[in-house]
Amino acid sequence: xxxxxxxxxxxxxxxxxxxxxxxxxxxxxxxxxxxxxxxxxxxxxxxxxxxxxxxxxxxxxxxxxxxxxxxxxxxxxxxxxxxxxxxxxxxxxxxxxxxxxxxxxxxxxxxxxxxxxxxxxxxxxxxxxxxxxxxxxxxxxxxxxxxxxxxxxxxxxxxxxxxxxxxxxxxxxxxxxxxxxxxxxxxxxxxxxxxxxxxxxxxxxxxxxxxxxxxxxxxxxxxxxxxxxxxxxxxxxxxxxxxxxxxxxxxxxxxxxxxxxxxxxxxxxxxxxxxxxxxxxxxxxxxxxxxxxxxxxxxxxxxxxxxxxxxxxxxxxxxxxxxxxxxxxxxxxxxxxxxxxxxxxxxxxxxxxxxxxxxxxxxxxxxxxxxxxxxxxxxxxxxxxxxxxxxxxxxxxxxxxxxxxxxxxxxxxxxxxxxxxxxxxxxxxxxxxxxxxxxxxxxxxxxxxxxxxxxxxxxxxxxxxxxxxxxxxxxxxxxxxxxxxxxxxxxxxxxxxxxxxx
Amino acid sequence: xxxxxxxxxxxxxxxxxxxxxxxxxxxxxxxxxxxxxxxxxxxxxxxxxxxxxxxxxxxxxxxxxxxxxxxxxxxxxxxxxxxxxxxxxxxxxxxxxxxxxxxxxxxxxxxxxxxxxxxxxxxxxxxxxxxxxxxxxxxxxxxxxxxxxxxxxxxxxxxxxxxxxxxxxxxxxxxxxxxxxxxxxxxxxxxxxxxxxxxxxxxxxxxxxxxxxxxxxxxxxxxxxxxxxxxxxxxxxxxxxxxxxxxxxxxxxxxxxxxxxxxxxxxxxxxxxxxxxxxxxxxxxxxxxxxxxxxxxxxxxxxxxxxxxxxxxxxxxxxxxxxxxxxxxxxxxxxxxxxxxxxxxxxxxxxxxxxxxxxxxxxxxxxxxxxxxxxxxxxxxxxxxxxxxxxxxxxxxxxxxxxxxxxxxxxxxxxxxxxxxxxxxxxxxxxxxxxxxxxxxxxxxxxxxxxxxxxxxxxxxxxxxxxxxxxxxxxxxxxxxxx
Numbered sequence: 008x009x010x011x012x013x014x015x016x017x018x019x020x021x022x023x024x025x026x027x028x029x030x031x032x033x034x035x036x037x038x039x040x041x042x043x044x045x046x047x048x049x050x051x052x053x054x055x056x057x058x059x060x061x062x063x064x065x066x067x068x069x070x071x072x073x074x075x076x077x078x079x080x081x082x083x084x085x086x087x088x089x090x091x092x093x094x095x096x097x098x099x100x101x102x103x104x105x106x107x108x109x110x111x112x113x114x115x116x117x118x119x120x121x122x123x124x125x126x127x128x129x130x131x132x133x134x135x136x137x138x139x140x141x142x143x144x145x146x147x148x149x150x151x152x153x154x155x156x157x158x159x160x161x162x163x164x165x166x167x168x169x170x171x172x173x174x175x176x177x178x179x180x181x182x183x184x185x186x187x188x189x190x191x192x193x194x195x196x197x198x199x200x201x202x203x204x205x206x207x208x209x210x211x212x213x214x215x216x217x218x219x220x221x222x223x224x225x226x227x228x229x230x231x232x233x234x235x236x237x238x239x240x241x242x243x244x245x246x247x248x249x250x251x252x253x254x255x256x257x258x259x260x261x262x263x264x265x266x267x268x269x270x271x272x273x274x275x276x277x278x279x280x281x282x283x284x285x286x287x288x289x290x291x292x293x294x295x296x297x298x299x300x301x302x303x304x305x306x307x308x309x310x311x312x313x314x315x316x317x318x319x320x321x322x323x324x325x326x327x328x329x330x331x332x333x334x335x336x337x338x339x340x341x342x343x344x345x346x347x348x349x350x351x352x353x354x355x356x357x358x359x360x361x362x363x364x365x366x367x368x369x370x371x372x373x374x375x376x377x378x379x380x381x382x383x384x385x386x387x388x389x390x391x392x393x394x395x396x397x398x399x400x401x402x403x404x405x406x407x408x409x410x411x412x413x414x415x416x417x418x419x420x421x422x423x424x425x426x427x428x429x430x431x432x433x434x435x436x437x438x439x440x441x442x443x444x445x446x447x448x449x450x451x452x453x454x455x456x457x458x459x460x461x462x463x464x465x466x467x468x469x470x471x472x473x474x475x476x477x478x479x480x481x482x483x484x485x486x487x488x489x490x491x492x493x494x495x496x497x498x499x500x501x502x503x504x505x506x507x508x509x
Numbered sequence: 510x511x512x513x514x515x516x517x518x519x520x521x522x523x524x525x526x527x528x529x530x531x532x533x534x535x536x537x538x539x540x541x542x543x544x545x546x547x548x549x550x551x552x553x554x555x556x557x558x559x560x561x562x563x564x565x566x567x568x569x570x571x572x573x574x575x576x577x578x579x580x581x582x583x584x585x586x587x588x589x590x591x592x593x594x595x596x597x598x599x600x601x602x603x604x605x606x607x608x609x610x611x612x613x614x615x616x617x618x619x620x621x622x623x624x625x626x627x628x629x630x631x632x633x634x635x636x637x638x639x640x641x642x643x644x645x646x647x648x649x650x651x652x653x654x655x656x657x658x659x660x661x662x663x664x665x666x667x668x669x670x671x672x673x674x675x676x677x678x679x680x681x682x683x684x685x686x687x688x689x690x691x692x693x694x695x696x697x698x699x700x701x702x703x704x705x706x707x708x709x710x711x712x713x714x715x716x717x718x719x720x721x722x723x724x725x726x727x728x729x730x731x732x733x734x735x736x737x738x739x740x741x742x743x744x745x746x747x748x749x750x751x752x753x754x755x756x757x758x759x760x761x762x763x764x765x766x767x768x769x770x771x772x773x774x775x776x777x778x779x780x781x782x783x784x785x786x787x788x789x790x791x792x793x794x795x796x797x798x799x800x801x802x803x804x805x806x807x808x809x810x811x812x813x814x815x816x817x818x819x820x821x822x823x824x825x826x827x828x829x830x831x832x833x834x835x836x837x838x839x840x841x842x843x844x845x846x847x848x849x850x851x852x853x854x855x856x857x858x859x860x861x862x863x864x865x866x867x868x869x870x871x872x873x874x875x876x877x878x879x880x881x882x883x884x885x886x887x888x889x890x891x892x893x894x895x896x897x898x899x900x901x902x903x904x905x906x907x908x909x910x911x912x913x914x915x916x917x918x919x920x921x922x923x924x925x926x927x928x929x930x931x932x933x934x935x936x937x938x939x940x941x942x943x944x945x946x947x948x949x950x951x952x953x954x955x956x957x958x959x960x961x962x963x964x965x966x967x968x969x970x971x972x973x974x975x976x977x978x979x980x981x982x983x984x985x986x987x988x989x990x991x992x
Binding site: 010015016018023030035038039049052 | 618776780781842845848849851852853860861862883887894898899905911918929933936938
């Protein structure tokens with residue numbers, strides 16, 4: 008019987024060997040794929056057991072925590088706290104158990120400490136039993152951000168809360184200094200881990216008027232209106248169609264579009280003497296002068312300049328994905344539509360970030376820097392920097408001379424007493440020399456019998472001769488009316504706060 | 510040849526050692542592991558020593574040491590590893606039960622497992638003491654394995670009755686709530702799973718029956734295609750065992766038990782006859798039975814569906830009460846997720862989330878070990894089981910009495926088979942069938958039956974290792990022929 012027993016022993020050995028091979032497969036090899044199968048509660052819960060990295064605004068040189076994870080009393084879990092709530096909502100986004108937005112989403116892998124770049128740092132955390140996410144340090148300037156948020160809130164208190172957004176960037180690097188959107192939300196209300204409560208709050212926010220969860224600064228587009236004349240002017244200088252700022256350009260009271268229609272200036276006013284220097288036509292924002300320049304430049308040329316300033320780029324990430332600012336080709340290169348497109352009144356649209364990028368390009372001698380928001384990423388255990396931003400050039404649409412011409416033109420808008428933004432962004436309003444361009448985009452919206460134009464202001468400062476611009480600001484107020492009245496004061500407040508003068 | 514008798518003392522073979530000292534040391538080792546694991550649960554859950562540690566662990570240690578001294582007295586030649594291995598497994602089971610019971614209670618993190626009462630650990634310690642009492646009692650009662658042979662048919666009849674009892678009782682006495690499996694007898698709040706004991710009794714019956722019949726089963730018959738086929742009339746008992754296991758499968762909805770009984774019988778038949786033909790016939794019969802019942806009975810077929818397609822959303826979120834075309838795989842996948850979550854080194858005791866797996870304290874306890882102790886911990890536990898099986902088989906090889914050999918071989922094999930069926934089931938090596946994990950799962954029946962099984966193995970090993978009677982006095986020149 009012993010022979011059979013020995014064979015049976017081998018069978019037992021075989022059974023145990025099979026079990027061991029199988030658990031090796033399940034626990035060592037299948038572990039990753041099991042983690043992504045449906046209803047894996049443990050993996051879902053993991054997000055609460057790791058101390059998520061903090062998000063820090065460092066644009067002014069000192070660290071300011073704008074999002075951090077705090078331990079829940081008596082447990083191993085953490086919850087997210089946003090000390091400034093609504094002020095930084097457009098930057099941080101939110102972090103719910105089901106989804107994330109903003110930096111919380113874009114840098115999630117670093118914040119949770121699961122990025123493969125963190126390899127060694129992760130191992131240290133794993134061995135010390137104290138796994139934690141990495142801190143994300145942003146280029147956001149708390150001074151500029153506070154001014155931006157407060158300006159939007161203050162305006163909303165006056166006008167009843169029109170949707171608006173603002174972005175400020177550093178022209179020389181592309182570093183984003185401020186980003187705010189209105190209406191906005193308090194990300195703290197979304198940090199609950201109670202699914203039913205979250206659903207309720209989430210539903211409220213999703214159905215709230217004005218869509219507060221939308222980050223208008225990068226994910227909503229409006230017609231650029233007259234602010235697009237910066238690009239048209241750049242193209243005119245760049246192609247040598249216009250020699251310099253003192254060159255006269257034709258600016259009829261009514262410009263024939265060649266199809267029986269006429270283009271007029273605002274309120275059907277004449278433009279100076281009908282043949283003013285381009286700088287005058289610019290600070291008066293004459294539609295006929297720039298519409299005519301557009302027709303002369305032709306649509307394809309304008310299109311290529313628009314591309315150079317950052318339009319038509321669906322892939323920009325800062326690191327949040329930025330909606331494309333479309334500047335579609337004009338059908339058949341029709342001169343009438345080209346004229347309208349040249350003054351930002353046809354079918355081109357832009358985000359407030361794009362608005363700021365146009366101003367920043369002029370400020371940075373014609374070089375458009377790629378906008379970015381993450382300055383560096385630090386592993387939480389040893390404060391080793393695992394990522395550090397290097398500014399990079401996105402494009403160079405114009406040369407330094409053209410940029411200096413455009414700076415002169417834009418300075419006229421605020422510094423010449425007849426300029427559209429003299430009262431709100433010129434010497435009466437601030438001692439800082441701001442270069443800018445207003446836009447009052449007709450969007451076809453009419454409310455209470457009044458035309459509800461979108462107010463746009465694209466600007467940078469300081470813009471005096473020999474001064475190096477340190478901040479470029481793009482503001483759009485939906486239905487705000489005149490760009491000079493609704494948008495420019497917001498830009499001025501941010502510029503003053505950032506440059507430290509008032 | 511000298512004229513005088515030699516005055517030098519005769520060279521005597523050294524007395525074989527009982528190795529009870531080894532057993533004591535290994536036992537201490539096992540208890541230290543259990544105590545550390547118990548403390549580790551407390552530190553893992555809330556950062557301090559569990560207040561119940563002295564009571565439960567010391568209580569358990571006292572009982573285990575009592576068993577050791579009983580073995581010294583009742584089975585001094587027994588294998589020194591069996592008791593420590595069993596004690597370690599039982600202790601780890603208590604530790605895991607304590608961990609699961611504390612989940613979400615007394616300020617500990619996690620969720621309360623609604624199917625596990627807050628006195629589960631205490632009960633398990635009591636059952637462990639009962640199991641060890643049964644272990645000692647059996648050692649005292651059965652001083653020689655062959656004593657059992659006398660009761661072959663009595664024990665066999667009792668075993669069959671126990672096996673059939675749940676099927677004959679009304680559902681409210683015998684059905685495990687919510688599972689449809691009729692495998693228990695519930696009386697006044699206490700439930701007994703008679704199959705656990707039936708398994709042991711039938712093993713005795715098979716051993717007694719086969720010892721008597723093995724020559725006729727092995728030798729009669731003809732040779733076809735190189736295989737010795739048995740005579741048709743000798744097939745009778747095999748077919749009866751097969752039919753009984755199928756009936757268990759169909760009427761008690763208990764595939765695991767059915768596989769266990771049939772496996773036990775076929776293995777013992779093979780040991781008794783050494784005929785491969787019996788093995789082949791047995792395996793073919795089992796596969797045939799399993800496939801036919803899978804096709805005919807939905808609850809059997811569902812096991813295969815879950816095995817093959819556990820991760821489809823329809824199955825994971827399946828509610829059989831309201832949905833027709835799905836089979837619930839939620840428990841299976843949560844067990845697997847737990848294993849995957851534990852990975853190679855595990856989360857550490859108290860740091861995992863085993864409470865998400867329904868009924869983790871019984872059928873799925875292995876996944877809780879895998880989650881919190883990791884691959885390494887689970888491998889160690891399988892090795893402990895493997896070692897216990899190996900010691901049992903070793904005892905069977907060493908013992909001379911064919912009945913004891915057959916009994917020990919069968920019991921060691923059924924232990925291995927039970928571990929294979931349940932661990933293979935929850936790790937998706939084979940379709941899942943709900944049976945308990947010996948020593949680890951919650952429940953008194955399983956624990957007491959496992960200790961009874963080890964008692965028989967210890968008894969057989971004692972018989973196997975007991976030295977032949979020594980010559981009482983020095984008989985000088987007279988040669989002693991040792992057996």
